[in-house]
Amino acid sequence: MDAKTTFQNEKYRELLTLCQARGLSLTLQRKAILAHLAERVDHPTADQIFDALREQQDGLSRTTVYRVLDTFVHHGLVKKIACPDARSHFDANTRPHAHLVCLGCQQVMDGHEVSLPALAYPALTHDGFAIEECSIVFLGRCARCREL
């Protein structure tokens, strides 16, 4: 078992623990989705998750994938990412970080090299807008798409 696999197992266990802590039943479907999110380095859409799991998890329904992800987002296990491709992408890393979105293949990756700035912003703007969260997305083209 290499370092990466170990990390994925840790991430998966962490998610399972969070799930139970929130009183959510650990169904086969939920475990499969959490395991899948823990092992992916990109941030898939609901449909991409469904397509990846439908083989190994026979009888899995698309509806369930959407519903499970929604539940996870509401309980803070997973974050929904807004993208220009109009499909929601999901990220099991809930710590604030920037994303790279490829305009060619629509893939969403983590922006490890992008230093998150000390953004100067007020908690409440003068017109009464209360800021809760900040999303930083870099749009561009991934290596593969640049070659085409």
Place this chain on the structure above:
Amino acid sequence: MDAKTTFQNEKYRELLTLCQARGLSLTLQRKAILAHLAERVDHPTADQIFDALREQQDGLSRTTVYRVLDTFVHHGLVKKIACPDARSHFDANTRPHAHLVCLGCQQVMDGHEVSLPALAYPALTHDGFAIEECSIVFLGRCARCREL
């Protein structure tokens, strides 16, 4: 005529000029949409623009609004904003600036008070991703929605 109206006229004329410079025909529909975008302070969706214009612009079709906006985006007159509400919002201000998105009413506004940081990011990451653009969005609740 007050200062605001003057500014809107300027913005509208600027957009008309850009339109012509790109060789785009100045149809009634395109002019109506540009004028509407120039006078709005928020960033509406295609449907919101359609609803606002269908009365004054009789016979206007929703399809045309979508198609015209798409053309404008391709020619760089207007920017498409990705939002958590899964609908595209449009902004006639193409200079880089942050947005405030209300999680209550889904309205998108300019983040005038948010100082855009000197983001430390490479033009090309080590894994070959070429960054073209940066989107900074603050999620929260507007004054109206906080009262409810």
Place this chain on the structure above:
DNA sequence: ATAATTGCAAATAGTTTGCACCTAC
């Protein structure tokens, strides 16, 4: 046992497309 969760089918929301007609230049 029972409350939560799932799968199916059908509905909905946002957006796009094919094609015949129309209009800006």
Place this chain on the structure above:
DNA sequence: GTAGGTGCAAACTATTTGCAATTAT
């Protein structure tokens, strides 16, 4: 006159909902 633009209807994609059957605790 003609290339480009528009409107209609229909298609399409992503997502949600109602409800009966199933499963985790």
